[in-house]
Amino acid sequence: MTTPTARMLLRRRSLLAGALSLGTALTTLGTGAGRAWAADGPLVSGCEAWGARPPKSPVKVLPARAQKILVHHTATPNVTDYGQAQAFALARIMQADQMDVRGWIDTGQHFTISRGAFVTEGRHGSLAALDSGTQFVEAAHCPGQNTVAIGIENEGTYTTEEPRPEQYATLVALCVRICLQYGIRPYQIYGHRDFHNTECPGDRLYARLPQLRADVAARIGGDPTAPVWPVVGTGEVSERVRVLQYLLVQRGATITPDGAFGPATEAAVRAFQKQIEAAVDGVAGNQTWNQLCAPVAQGAAGEAVTAVQGRLTGLGFPTTADGVFGPGTAAQVTAFQGSRGLPQDGVVDARTWSRLIA
Template sequence: MSDLPIPRPRRRALLSGAFALGAGAVLGTALPGTAGAAAGAALAGPVISGCVAWGAREPSSPVKLLATGPQKIIVHHTATPNSTDYSQAHAFGLSRSIQNDHMDARGWIDSGQHFTISRGGWITEGRHSSAAALAAGVQQVESAHCTGQNTVAVGIENEGTYTSVDPRSAQYAKLVDLCAYICSQYGLRAYQIFGHRDFNNTECPGDRLYALLPQLRADVAARIGGSPEWGGWPVARLGDSGERIRSLQYLLASRGASIVADGSFGPATESAVRAFQTTNRAGVDGVAGNQTWHQLAHPLARGTQGDAVKALQGQLVARGQTLVVDGSFGPGTEAGVRAFQTSAGLPADGVADARTWSRLLA
C-alpha cells in the first residue's frame, strides 16, 4: 500500500462520536435559509474530496448528526512527516492511514477529524457526512478531534509537523479557504478559530502553526468581514476573590461540580478546577487559565437556563446593570448583554460567546 504510516500521535487524547453517509468531491455553497446565508453573502466553497473519493472504510457504527451547528473551528496538525509528495494520490493515502489508525489503533468508529488538508493543498473529508453537513450549513457531525469540544467545534487536520517550520503556502491558502467557507456556512466569525492547545494539554498544532492563527483569523475576516480579534482569558488561582471567582464557581457548577459560588477561590474551588481539567484533558494545575476558561465558557443565548447564566448575570450586575441573578436568560439578560457588547465595542447580538465572556471576565 502507498498509505503514509501514521504514528500514534503523542498530542492526542480524543473522544469518539457516532452517522454515516459517503460523499464524493464536494464544492460547497451556502443554501438559502442556512446560517451561512443569513450571515451575509455566501462564499463559494473549496473542493472537498469526500470519503467515497479517497476510499474510506465504512464507520464501525453510525456516525451521529447533531441538531445544531458548531460554535468554533479548531486547527490541528497531524504530527507526521512533512512530506514532499504533494499529489492528490498522497492526500488520499494520508486520509486512509489516518482512518486506519483512528479505527484500528484507537477503536474509534471513524476518522476523528471533520476535514484534512494535505501538504499539497488537497482537502479531504474526514469523518463520514462532514462535507454534506457543511454544505447544508445547519448541523454538524459529532467528532473525536478535541476532548470537551467534539459536539461544538469543527476539527481541521493539517498534514505535517509544525513545531519549527511553517505550513506550505499552498496548504495555508486552502486552510484559509476552508475556514472562510465554514464560517460563511455556519454564521461563525473569524475570531472563533482556535488551536487544539487552547483546549487540551497538547503541543498541537505546533508552535509555528499556532503562531499563525492571528494571521489566519485576519485572512478569514478579510473574506467574511468583521473583526478577527477576540481577546484573551484572565488567570484565577488559589487566594483570589471577587465576581470573576464567583463566575468561575457558577461555571464549574454548571458542569457538575458541587461547589458554592461565594466568590472566594479556596481549596474546594481549586479541587473543582483540577477535576474539571482532568476530565477535559487540560493542563492539571488547579489554576483557571486559557484551557480552563475555553472549556468552561460556552456561548449563552436567550432561552438558556442554569448556573452558567447566573455567572453571566452576576458579571452584568457587577457592571451596574439591574438584573435578577436567577439563572434564566430572558429579555432582560439579553438586553444587558447587548448593552455590554455595545459599551465594549462588540457586535450587539445579545449572545454571550467567547469574546463577550473574555471581555466580561477581564
Template sequence: MNDLPTPRPRRRTVLSGAFALGAGAVLGTALPGSAWAAATPVISGCAAWGSRPPSAPVKLLATAPHKIIVHHTATPNSTDYSQAHAFALSRSIQDSHMDEKGWIDSGQHFTISRGGWITEGRHSSAAALAGGTQQVESAHCTGQNTVAVGIENEGTYSTVDPLSAQYAKLVDLCAYICAQYGLRAYQIFGHRDFNNTECPGDRLYAMLPQLRADVAARIGGSPSWSGWPVARLGDTGERVRSLQHLLNSRGSTLTADGSFGPATESAVRAFQTTNRAGVDGVAGNQTWHQLSAPLGRGAAGDAVKALQVQLNARGQALVVDGSFGSGTEAGVRAFQTSAALPVDGVADARTWSRLLA
C-alpha cells in the same frame, strides 16, 4: 467528550448556492454579491479517497458548531504534494483512529494535505457543512467534539511553517465554514487552547492571528481575540463567583461565594482532568475555553448565573436567577455596545472573555 449545556443560537446568513455531490466530492460556488467573495473549496469526500465504512453509525447533531479548531497531524512533512498522497494520508489517519484509538471513524471533520488537497474526514461532515445547520459529532478535541469543526493539517509545525498552498487552503476552508455556519473569524482556535497538547505546533499556532485576519478579510468583521484572565487559589471577587457557577454547570457543587479556596481549586483540577487540559488548579486559557458556552435567549442554569454575575459586576442590576430572559439579553447587548463588540445579545467566547477580563 462533554456536551456544552446550551446550544449556540445560529447567526447564519443564508447563502444560496449549488452543491454537486458526485464521485465522492463536494464542490461549492459562491454567488456574486455574497458576504464571502472567494470561491468555495473542493472537498474530496470519503468515497473519493477510499475510506472504510464507520464501525458504528455516525451521529448527526441538530445544532451547528460555534468554533473551528486547527490541528496538525504530527506526521512527517512530506514532499509528495499529489492528490494520491492526500488520499493515502486520509486512509492512514482513518486506520490509525479506528484500529489504534478504537474510534468509529476518522476523528476530524476535514484534512488538508501539504499539497493543498482537502479531504473529508469523518463521514457526512461535508454534507453537514453544505447544509449549514448541523454538524457531525467528532473525536478531535476532548470537550469540544459536539461544538467545533476539527481541521487536521498534514505535517509537524513545531519549528517550520505550513507550505503556502496548504495555508491558502486552510484560509479557504475556514472562511467557507464561517460563512456556512455564521461564525466569526475570531472563533478559530488551536487544539492547545483546549487540551494539554503541543498541537498544532508552535509555528502554526503562532499563525492563528494571521489566519483569523485572512478569514476576516473574506467574510468581514473583526478578527481580534483578547484572551482569558487567570483565577487561582486565594483570589476573590465576581470573576471567581462566575467561575464557581460555570463549574457547577458542569457538575460541581460549589458554593458560589466568590472565594477561590481549596474546594474551588479541587473542582478546577477535576474539570481539567476530565477535559484533558493542563492540571494545575488554575483557571487559565484552557479552562475558560472549555467552560465558556455561548448563551442566548432561552438558556437556563448555572452558566446563565455566571453571566448575570458578570453583567452585574459591570453595573447592571439583574436578578441572578439563571434564566436568560429579556433583561439578561438587554444586559448582554448593552455590554457588547460598550465593549465595541458585535451587538447580538448572545454571549459568545469573545463576549465572555471581555466580561471576565
C-alpha cells in the same frame, strides 16, 4: 491530533509506500465525489473518493451549527509528495489508526488538508452537513469540543517549520467556507492546544492563528481578535473567581460561589481539567476558560446564566439573578455588548464572556 496518535502515525510511516500505490489506483478510477465551491471554497474530496471504510456505527448528525473551528497538525512527516494520491493515502492511514488503534467509529476530524493543499473529508457526513449549513457531525478531535467544533487537520509537523504557502491558503479558504456556512465569526478559530493538553498544532502553526483569523476576517468581515483569558489561582478573591465557581458548579462541582479561590475551588478546577483532558494544574487559564465559557443565550438556565446576570449587574447593567436567560437578560447583554464594541446579538459567546470577566 494528539500525541499518541502522532506517534502511531510515525510508526506507520513504512506502510505509506504501499498505501500510495493504492491511492494512485483510486485516482485512476476517477471516483471524484466531492464538492467544489468556485467562489468561496476549495474542492473537498468526499469519503467515497479516497476509499474510506464505512463507519463502525452510524455517525451522529447533530441538528445544530458548529460554533468554532479547531486547527490541528497531523504530526506526521513534512513530506515533499504534494500529489492527490498522498492526500488520499494519508486519509486512509488516519482513518485506520483512529478506528483500529483508538477504537473510534470513524475518522476523528472533519477535514484534512494535505501538504499539497488537497482537502479530504474525514468523518463521514461532514461534507453534507457543511453543505446544509444547519447540521453538524459529532466528531472525535478534542475532548469537550466534539459536539461544537469543526476539526481541521493539516498534514505535517509544525513545531519548527511553517506550513507550505499553498496549504495555508487552502486552510484560509476552507475556514472562510465553514464560517460562512455556519455563521462562525473569524475570532472563533482556535488551535487544539487552546482546549486540550497537547502541543498540537505545533508552535509555528499556532503562531499563525492570529494571521489566519485576520485573513478570514478580510474575506467575510468581523473583528478577528480572540479572547484573552485571565490566569486565576489560589488566594484570589474577585468577581471573576465567582464566575469561575458558577461555571464549575454548572459542570457538576459542589462548591459555593463566594468569590474566594480556596482549596475546594482548586480541587474543582483540577477535577474539571482532568475531565476535559486539559493540563491539570489547579489554575484557571486559557484551556480551562475556553472549555468552561460555552455560549449562553435566551432560553438557557442554570448557574452559567446566574454568573452572567451577576456580572451584568456589577458592571452597571442591572439584571435579576434568577438563573433564567429571558428577554430582560438578553436586553442587558445586548446593551453590554454595545458598550464594549461587540456585535449586539444578545448571545454570551466566548468574547462576551471574556469582557464580562475582564
